[in-house]
Amino acid sequence: MILWFLGLMVIGLYLSFIMMHRSLKRTALIIVFGIGVVGSLLLITLNDNAHFGMVKRTTTDEQTIYTASPNAQMPMLLKQTVGTAGKHAVYIYKTDPKKKAVHTKADLAVRNKVVKTSDTTASLTSKTTRWEYQNAFYGALFNHEGAGQFVSQHNQLAIPKSWFVLTTTQAKQLSSKLKALQHPTAQQKAALAKKVKAKAAELIKADPKLAADQTTLMKQAQKAVQQELIQQAVQDVQQHK
Template sequence: MIIATLILGVIGLYLSFIMMKNGVWRVILSAIFGVIMIGSLYLVNANDRSHFGMEKVTTTKTVTITSASPSKALPMLLHQDVGTSGKRQVYIYKVAGKTTHTKADYLISNRVVTGDKATVKSVKTAWVYKNDFYKSFFANQNNHKLIKQVNTITIPKTWTSLSTQQAKALAKRLKAAQNPTAAQKAKMTAAIQQAVIQAKMKNPAMTATQQKQVITQAKAKLQQAAIQQAIKAVKAE
């Protein structure tokens, strides 16, 4: 509507000032259409710069996220630097099974905290038109214009936060660990045997089934320790 009003003012001013002969009506109409044109320009500028007809609205949205990693045993929150300063990052995760990420915008800030559940809480403040009249008058321009957004990403302690480059390096390390050397195999076997000996000392009447459980638990513990060691290594690189 504001554009139509501006066009009306321009055309009316042109017709009245240029096309009409000198007289009272020329002066009156030129003044009216001049006010309409200047007033329209002022309102467009006021809406764009001072957000005339708008108000700040803050909304909060929380979504449950899952790991961006394909491995259930190694849940991850990935991030990637935006620009060259390294001060801003986008975070990568999944929502309802679909990979997504935070937006790369200087008005958006992210922070990562630990908690019980993996979620992203977004607190968004934006300019919104006060009513339908203003919304229609300004043709919905600048509606929901972002002022700021704060994303609080909560991840459990079992998760690991890595950059995309660190995740690639970790994948290489874990792949290499699937083919241990003879020395590494001997070390693992010794650790498992030690776990069985300690378990038998606590329970001399241990059955074969119980011994298998001890071995399984020992292997899982060693595997987890190896993963944590690999994560520590890639973070130190």
């Protein structure tokens, strides 16, 4: 609408300035159309540079997210640094276990926060702020130009305590370490058996009834030792930023 008005003011100014003879009426029209031209240009400039007629509106969206880890038994939230300084990062996850992984918006105006909760599922809460027109009049006046323009976003990724948070590089390192654990040397096998035996003794001490069921006892001991090895592997890669 503002462009149509500007066009009419320019045409009116041209016609009154060129086509009319000198008179009080001509002078008055030149002033009116001149003010219309200047006012229109001023409003357009204010809208472009200062978002005149607009307000910031924030919307909140929450969704369940899933790990992007190929190993469902070891869920993790992946992180990838953005830029050479490494001060900003995007987080990689899935919105559907069967679909490809996605990541948070790569923008300096986006802030991400990761929190661990006692929940069994992970979620992403996004608060997104955009420029919107105050009302229908301003929207029509500026033909809705710039409506929905992104301002900022704050993401909170709430993940279960069982999840790990690793960079993509650390995840690759962890994968290599875990593959190596699947093919232990004779010395490592002996050390592992010793750890399982010690863990079994701990379990019996905590629950003497387990001594009567050696199969269950050894399974629990082996699982506990395996978890400790994974935790140690994660701690090792986390030390390498």
